[in-house]
Amino acid sequence: MTVTPETGTPPTRGKRPKQGEPVIDRALSLLAVFSDRRRALTLSELARYADMPAPTALRLIARLVAWGALERLDDGRYVVGVRLWEVASLSPRGHGVREIALPYLEDLFEVTRHHVLLAVRDNEQAVLIERLSGKDATEVAYRVGGRAPLRSTAIGLVLLAGADQQFQETILKRPPENEPGVPEMPEGQLRRTLSDVRRTGIAMIRRTVPSRTVSVASPVFDAQGAVVASLSIVVPDGSTPPNVLAPAVRAAARAVSRNLGYQAEASAGVRTHSPG
Amino acid sequence: MTVTPETGTPPTRGKRPKQGEPVIDRALSLLAVFSDRRRALTLSELARYADMPAPTALRLIARLVAWGALERLDDGRYVVGVRLWEVASLSPRGHGVREIALPYLEDLFEVTRHHVLLAVRDNEQAVLIERLSGKDATEVAYRVGGRAPLRSTAIGLVLLAGADQQFQETILKRPPENEPGVPEMPEGQLRRTLSDVRRTGIAMIRRTVPSRTVSVASPVFDAQGAVVASLSIVVPDGSTPPNVLAPAVRAAARAVSRNLGYQAEASAGVRTHSPG
Numbered sequence: 001m002t003v004t005p006e007t008g009t010p011p012t013r014g015k016r017p018k019q020g021e022p023v024i025d026r027a028l029s030l031l032a033v034f035s036d037r038r039r040a041l042t043l044s045e046l047a048r049y050a051d052m053p054a055p056t057a058l059r060l061i062a063r064l065v066a067w068g069a070l071e072r073l074d075d076g077r078y079v080v081g082v083r084l085w086e087v088a089s090l091s092p093r094g095h096g097v098r099e100i101a102l103p104y105l106e107d108l109f110e111v112t113r114h115h116v117l118l119a120v121r122d123n124e125q126a127v128l129i130e131r132l133s134g135k136d137a138t139e140v141a142y143r144v145g146g147r148a149p150l151r152s153t154a155i156g157l158v159l160l161a162g163a164d165q166q167f168q169e170t171i172l173k174r175p176p177e178n179e180p181g182v183p184e185m186p187e188g189q190l191r192r193t194l195s196d197v198r199r200t201g202i203a204m205i206r207r208t209v210p211s212r213t214v215s216v217a218s219p220v221f222d223a224q225g226a227v228v229a230s231l232s233i234v235v236p237d238g239s240t241p242p243n244v245l246a247p248a249v250r251a252a253a254r255a256v257s258r259n260l261g262y263q264a265e266a267s268a269g270v271r272t273h274s275p276g
Numbered sequence: 277m278t279v280t281p282e283t284g285t286p287p288t289r290g291k292r293p294k295q296g297e298p299v300i301d302r303a304l305s306l307l308a309v310f311s312d313r314r315r316a317l318t319l320s321e322l323a324r325y326a327d328m329p330a331p332t333a334l335r336l337i338a339r340l341v342a343w344g345a346l347e348r349l350d351d352g353r354y355v356v357g358v359r360l361w362e363v364a365s366l367s368p369r370g371h372g373v374r375e376i377a378l379p380y381l382e383d384l385f386e387v388t389r390h391h392v393l394l395a396v397r398d399n400e401q402a403v404l405i406e407r408l409s410g411k412d413a414t415e416v417a418y419r420v421g422g423r424a425p426l427r428s429t430a431i432g433l434v435l436l437a438g439a440d441q442q443f444q445e446t447i448l449k450r451p452p453e454n455e456p457g458v459p460e461m462p463e464g465q466l467r468r469t470l471s472d473v474r475r476t477g478i479a480m481i482r483r484t485v486p487s488r489t490v491s492v493a494s495p496v497f498d499a500q501g502a503v504v505a506s507l508s509i510v511v512p513d514g515s516t517p518p519n520v521l522a523p524a525v526r527a528a529a530r531a532v533s534r535n536l537g538y539q540a541e542a543s544a545g546v547r548t549h550s551p552g
Contacts, residue, residue, distance in 0.1 A: 024339045028339075034363060060300065067304045069304065080367040081369075082396055083398060084364045084367060086423075087360070088356060088361040088365075089421025092356070094360075096315070099420060106382075132382070134379075137311070145362050151424075181481075215508075
């Protein structure tokens with residue numbers, strides 16, 4: 001990548017900017033510093049984590065605050081702003097799918113009163129875009145906006161099984177995910193599992209950490225028949241058997257798909273027949 | 277504002293950038309173009325709405341797509357990306373309050389099965405950060421991520437009543453909001469209403485458009501006693517009387533406040549007494 005007149009930046013007196021990294025990338029890198037465990041950061045923390053001089057960070061932060069992408073707390077730390085949240089709520093793969101899915105997630109939640117999750121794929125991970133959880137539900141590993149691995153979670157396996165073949169081969173070659181409490185599947189078993197998920201419309205994973213749970217997930221399709229999201233429930237292992245839960249999960253995923261314009265008749269494994 | 281060496285941009289061959297508008301502001305202005313009715317936009321639409329030459333827009337868009345703030349659809353249009361959604365989910369005033377509030381919103385939803393809303397204030401408007409709606413619920417005017425006026429909605433009145441005095445005076449001087457189906461309150465009545473909201477912890481508004489509804493809202497306080505959010509229910513006018521619903525709404529708002537570290541004893545109008 002080369003520096004363009006539009007987005008290039010001159011060298012600063014302090015640390016030189018990385019070659020070919022335009023100012024907009026550096027502003028975005030400040031946003032990328034925030035995470036589940038870094039929700040409020042000082043100027044010096046932001047500069048350090050984003051790897052830029054504090055004066056540079058301060059100038060960029062001032063623009064981000066002026067627009068509302070960041071907000072400054074009374075104690076001087078910075079947090080992600082509600083204006084950014086507002087724009088991001090227009091993300092079709094984030095909020096859009098979520099808004100369409102929510103009533104059906106709520107129906108499914110009524111059945112189990114534990115956890116109902118909805119995720120989309122971003123590169124090599126699943127991003128959780130919704131989680132409904134009972135106040136007394138069993139502990140789970142993931143929060144909304146957080147990421148989950150593709151090969152060792154039910155919600156991830158569904159997204160992986162629905163991805164294009166070339167992407168699947170890339171993921172199959174990756175080193176183990178080392179997800180706590182989930183046995184790693186050898187490549188052959190993983191291939192068979194992905195094939196089963198495509199055929200049955202259901203993925204199932206047992207895990208022992210942070211608690212003994214069973215997850216059952218099913219794909220959400222868009223009007224073009226692509227897997228755009230994955231919907232799952234997580235219940236304590238030993239409560240309702242997964243084969244009893246699977247039809248409810250698949251029905252909810254199909255209802256969401258239908259609302260996204262999907263024609264269920266066209267799908268393998270979940271064919272419908274008109275009566276008579 | 278002056279152009280700094282860090283964020284300033286040289287003039288382009290086409291339309292000159294606005295004086296003192298750094299490249300980061302222009303990138304953000306591209307994000308700001310998206311709205312409820314503009315969720316997927318072509319390059320030329322983005323350039324036109326953001327008021328910049330198409331080549332400039334294209335270069336900025338390329339950086340936003342590379343990072344994941346925007347995504348390109350198969351038809352060439354651009355939408356807000358799931359990566360931006362992911363970062364924005366860390367907004368304490370957006371997703372943070374929402375995550376803490378959600379179980380209590382669900383409890384409240386069980387009571388009415390219509391609409392439960394949660395909003396925070398951004399400048400002179402309320403931003404809706406959550407809405408739970410029954411599939412058969414009455415039609416309402418607002419969507420999640422959308423904005424509502426402060427003086428002619430119950431959820432907005434609660435936020436206005438909790439704002440600092442100087443801000444309230446500014447809003448009281450604004451021209452009418454002309455919210456469809458809600459009679460505009462004269463200034464004197466509005467002042468009394470805001471005072472009542474502070475005293476009782478309840479705001480109530482009847483509206484006739486898009487359907488005949490009653491909204492009942494109550495404030496959510498943080499650990500410092502500031503009003504950080506407003507929680508409301510919307511039901512068809514003529515169903516459950518507002519005075520029957522008010523205690524449930526106030527109880528839910530207090531439960532959320534308590535989870536944000538608020539000491540309910542310190543508040544006017546909602547004092548608690550230990551038994552015995």
